[in-house]
Amino acid sequence: MIPTAIGGISVVVVFGLMAWVVTSAAQWPRIKLQFFSIDAMIAAFPRVLQGFWVNMQVWLTVLACVLVWALVLAVVRSLRAPWFAPFRLMVVIYIDIFRGVPALLLVLLFGFGIPALNLPGLPNSGLFWGAFAMVLSYAAYVAEIYRSGIDAVHEGQRAAAKSLGLSEWQTLRYAILPQALRNVVPALMNIVVALQKDVALLSVIGVRDAVREAQIYTATTFNYSSLIVAAALFLLATIPMARLADYLTRRDRERRLQIAG
């Protein structure tokens, strides 16, 4: 009881002091006008919100594609039959390349480069190719997460499946992957949160997402409050996701402790 009270009071005191120092600074009124102007925020809000809706749509679409494509990569990499060697090598090269190149560079390369080619039969939108680049980049990370989960499943499970006559694919499908996926949920959640905000990279190729809309407002008014609005919207979305990630991680750890005990 008393420790809780001390904790609560000290939080109030420290945060109150910080707020007082900041707001009593000589430059505070200028800062407030530049970043926290209520009028500017209200004016920018509808457009930024509309852009944010684009962010969320792109996030969910890219996420779904990443989870599936990365699973394909991880499965190919973990198949052990000798004739899969060239495909395993392809996946290794893929992961090396797309994990090693900045996502921003990929977005620029695909989002500007491919539409400029005007390739017949292929989509021509920067949004499509930008999102495509995000999928390529993120799938490289997620494939490695899946693989760590596959590797973490005890070798005895493979031996049991093999001794029961399951083929290599059946072993993966019925014995290994369900356990591997459960192992990696906490790690995947961090990627989900990271992707949620990284889709804002698409603003650099002109996709009118929250960041782009906020920039457009800033360009006409020289007031940066619109970016604060966009930041607030991102926080509104990412903080609950981060809490969910914490919760899933904790639940996973409790489950493991139970098994160990």
Place this chain on the structure above:
Amino acid sequence: MIPPMIDIDTVTKYFGEKLVLDRVSLRIAPHEVVCLIGASGSGKSTLLRCVNRLVAHDYGTIRLDGVPVDDPSFGKTGLQKRAAIVFQSYNLFAHMNVLDNITLAPRRVHGQSRAEAEDRGRDVLARFGMAGFATSYPEQLSGGQQQRVAIARALMTRPDVLLLDEITAALDPELVGEVLAIIRGLKDDGMTMMIVTHEMGFARDCADRVAFLDGGVILEQDTPDRLFGTPQEPRTKAFLQRIIASGRL
């Protein structure tokens, strides 16, 4: 003479450069129970795993009921159906309940319907006193219960041969008895078994024959009475003396 159920003929196996089985021969008659004993690293588990090709041997021949285990006539799954194995660490699928664990192979590998597989599954579980645990998950069971489920899983396809790889080594001492009782029951039913074990008391009671492996070679094989009573080889004697000194015989 009855043709052997398992005929291991001058089998050699290397792991990399290391010779783990050196021209091993062993014949096991139908309904016979043979225990393999020996120190860790003597090759007994590897020999067991060669029989159902979890490990592929390098030289020599292993026949199951007259057919070489690498014969194409077994197809991809025929050998596993006829020679089932149970492991030291149970290796039940952690994400599946007991019934799903034991019906996975009958359904997915041997094409049985769910109803057919589950009917048989419940029978087998009932026989091992596990009828009430069909929907339990492995982590909710004791080691002895998990091992009983693993034996049930191995018996689902009505194998001709059961291979047991130190199946009581990971169990708490008070749980060993319940698992060994099942093995005795299977012996009474006439199951052919090849058993790797450190339970010398069990080997003496239950085995028709005991083979002592040392350094990848079967040094000596005989009835349990003779092998434990009057071992011929100095190394067998030394091994048994170590076991007696540790109070395990």
